[in-house]
Amino acid sequence: MTSSRWSDLDRPPLNAAALRRAVVTADSLWTALDVVQATGSTNSDLAARAAAGAAEGAVLVAEEQTAGRGRLDRRWTAPARSGLFFSVLLRPGEPAPAAASRGAADPVDPAGPVREPVPVHRWGWLPLLAGVATATALSRAAGVDTALKWPNDLLVTVDGEERKAGGILAERTGAAGVVIGIGINVSLRAAELPVPTAASLALAGAQGTDRDPLLRAVLRSLADWYDAWRAADGDPAASRLQQTYAAGCATLGRQVRAELPGGRELAGTAVAVDGDGRLVIAGPDGERPVGAGDVVHLRPSR
Structure with a gap:
């Protein structure tokens, strides 16, 4: 039998026209x-579109990624239509129309006030x-x-385990x-998990696995947070991003071991996320911040 988009009725295709x-x-x-x-990678494809002049706000979604990438080029694979695999293009380095909110009753006026570009040193907050x-x-x-595991993982609880x-x-x-590429396992079944520590929304007891409303919800939330962050000139405290991230970060308060390049390690208690988005680890020699680019693995201390 030839496989098609409709071969798994539990995983219908996205309705592109309705989403648009x-x-x-x-x-x-x-x-x-x-x-x-x-496609191989929505990030790679959208980056090529960006280089060709795509406007801010372009969204590219794939029903299946064959060469999806995580941090440090780690592979991300999942069955077709089992999750949401998409990338969005943001241009914080360009001026943008100012808007306190986006809604039908308050449309953006292209001739209205313009926000200045966000300073590059604050772009690390985007992931x-x-x-x-x-x-x-x-x-x-x-x-x-x-919950969030610093710097870039989304965690759910299955059978009492994160x-x-x-x-x-x-x-x-x-x-x-x-x-920014986002991958979410939605309907992945236990037998399809790539590793025992993986999960999906379905395995975590999701109320529904219809990907259309889930994608719309994530894009609405992303637009709202991005608007607030740009309105605050990228300031994570003024936009309440820093406080909200800390409140939802499962890493904070735990004993961790950061594996650094060159075989070095830093162990201690994760106590904060600083103003630059770095994880602050308190160890025997005091507190030390580590950036996402400096960490090969972040693991719980045993």
Whole structure:
């Protein structure tokens, strides 16, 4: 039998036209939304579109990724239509229309005030922002308590154990843009898990696994958080991003071991996420911040 988009009735295809109508509106951050059946990596594809001049707010969704990447080029694979695999293009390095909110009653006026570019040193908050936006959206839309593992994992609880159900990868594209890739296991079954520590929303008891409303919820939340962050000139405290991330971060308060390049390790208690988005670890020699780019693995201390 030939496989088709409809061969697994528990995993229907996304409705691209309906998603586009709901998401790409005159007053929205999102300017384009495309769904492809399969690709190697939505991040790579969207980065190529960005280099060709794609506008901020482009969204690329794949029903299946054959070469999905996580941090440090780790592979991310899952069966077709078992999750949400998408990337968004943001251009924090360009001026943008100022808007306190985005809604039908308060459309963005292209001739109105313009926000200045966000300072580059604050762009490191974008993957953490995406984590906050995704976790809060899934908690509401799927009814699954979703926590964050610094710097880029989405955690759910299955049988009393925290497991990874998603991840985030942010990559610079050009001088002004960032592509953020988000992967979420939605309907992955136990027999399909790539590793025992993985999970899905379904395994965590989600109220529903219809991917269309889940994607809309995540994109709405991401637009709201990005608007607030840009309105605060990228300041994580003024936009309440830093406080919200800390409140939802399962890493804080735990004993951790950061494996650093060159075989070095830093062990201690994760006590804070600082103003630059770095994890602060308190050890025998005092507190030390580590950035995501400096950590090969972050593991619980035994």
